[in-house]
Amino acid sequence: MDLIFFKIALVLYLGASLGYLAFLLKAGAHEAPLGFWCALSGFAAHTLSILHRAIFSGFFPLATSFDALSFFAWFIVGLFLLVGVRHPSPIFGAIGIPIAACLMLVGTTLSYQIKEPVVPVLRSWWLPIHVVLAIAGNAVFTLTAIGGLMYIVQERLIKTKRIGRFYKLLPSLDTLDAINRQGLPLGFFFLTLGIISGALWAGSVWGFYWSWDPKETWSLITWFVYAVMVHQRVVLGWRGKRAAMLAIVGFCLVMFTFLGVNALLGGHHAFDGSRMGAGRL
């Protein structure tokens, strides 16, 4: 019962994905709005699902991998729908919604039970601040990477003079470059605040700000890579294909930090409530 909104959202996203798929295959005019409205209602249900869980668990529900994935998916849907409205093109929804649906499908295989008793570390206001910032950064980086991918494909199509269906579906190079231009600094901003808030949180519960936990290390590496990218973009004026390529490379690093580190390297970011922070105490 407590996942009812989550399930409704998932079903709507899957429906929207089908609508978008039909749109991609047929390039017809009627399927894309169907996908959009499906996705938008899914987004509403998803929002309810997050509020619902927050109210029932009594605190912002970001203590399990399930919640992290769900929240990540929520951000992606919101972001892709927003961009799809601002630069009118259904292609953003057509790519973003299936990604979100996949993330949620992965989420359903994970346990969503919050381990009781919740360790005191998690009963902190730093939790939502830190996690929301980190996940917002990830979502923005996802968008820039997808934008980069679309840029490379579209650039290739125009260069090789293949002016066909996909050329028409994809947004202009200018739009895609603008996503990179605005997305990089925004994502970098979230990432920076995410790392700072994490350090402050650690400082408030453990007394030290930085402990070279694998996630911290990798976040720092990611931060440096993006710092270089933002510098190239803003100061040296890198743009187009090169900037798009960098956004994709950076995103791979982000995904490793977000998902890979937990699975492979452990540390106090492992979303395993009972052990969480145990190593520190």
Next chain:
Amino acid sequence: MNAAVLVIGLNHVTAPVEIREKITFPGDHDGKVTRRIMNIEGVEEAMILSTCNRAEIIAMTDDAKAVAPRIVDSVGEIHGVEPGSIRDYLYIKEGGEAVRHVFRVSASLDSMVLGEPQILGQVKDGYRRAANVHATGPILNRLMHRAFFTAKRVRNETGVGIAAVSVAYVAVELAQKILGDLRDKSVLLIGAGEMAELAARHLVSHVERPLLVVNRTFETACTLAGQFRGSAAAMDRLEDSLAGADVVITSTGSCEALITTQQVKRVMRRRRYRPIFLIDIAIPRDIESGVHDIDGVYLYNIDDLQAVVEENMGERRQEALRAETIVAEEVEKFLNWTRTLDSAPTIIAFREKLEAIRAGELARINGKLAELTPEERDAVEMITRSIINKIAHDPISFLKKYGARSKGNTYLDITQKLFNLNGLTEEYEAKDQESPDT
């Protein structure tokens, strides 16, 4: 007797341009020529459609076989040519074939450039002229409304009009795909020439900044710039001009390449690698083909653009097949309606409607009639029947007498609308009405 649609005309397929130039129905802007066609014996309704690629008369008549030659003669007279000299270029279509033709023309399926959007407006103009001189009647009104409706369906349900099918439009589309919004971009035109100027004209309509013109002779540049309300620059400032431009159209008579790879590399550095779209319309080429390999430079020559046009054209032809099904559907509906324009079904429907009302009302007061004796009931039955027969008598004898005459269709049509004879007029869509004068 059923009036049938008759179409007589010529178009880009049946007639060479010399003939099309001659047959244009001059002086019909106030419907005078349409009126003249109306005066031909046997023509009940008529309109004239005249565009640069076609000239057609759409008429209603009871006797197409006899009327068609009279119309052809009249067309010859109007244009001062021997009717025999144009007969070979004309097509004459009647009935269902004519209806289909009108629908296809309105939906731009018969146009020289398949799916071009102007034709519908031209059909509407012709119809309006005819309506203004009272040359339209119930059949033509309905035919045209169904034609507009069909054109709307084709536009909304198929992609016949979507893909760009002229070099200039393809160039604008490409520029938008590369540079996004063109409003704040600058266009540079190098050289002159019809095609280049056409492309520039289309681009400039999307751009807010003034066009820059560069030419070997500065005077020519100034004249051209004047036409476009832009500015002119001399050829030795070419590199500066390239550095500031986003879209460049070249079309000079130069024998060797005007813009070299080395030059563009320098320019790109100055532009900080802002993308640039180069359109080379000249033959031989003005721009070295190696330029296209530079990052951020997109070079399309006239053949590339032509290839895109061809591909888009193919796409339109595909969509046109779907449009033909829509037309076939609409023709069928229209022909079904014309069949009801006969006095017999109208009279039957009228009688049935009255009888249904009578029976319905009797059933409603059945409870009160229960107290009556069988004889009294028979009397009620008889008197109600006699009332509707008396009411129906005059209209029916009128329809029998005039329904088959020349104005008959109008009376039948009005009868159906007055009495809301649903079985016959269910598809009638009031929202398609454009309130013609008749």
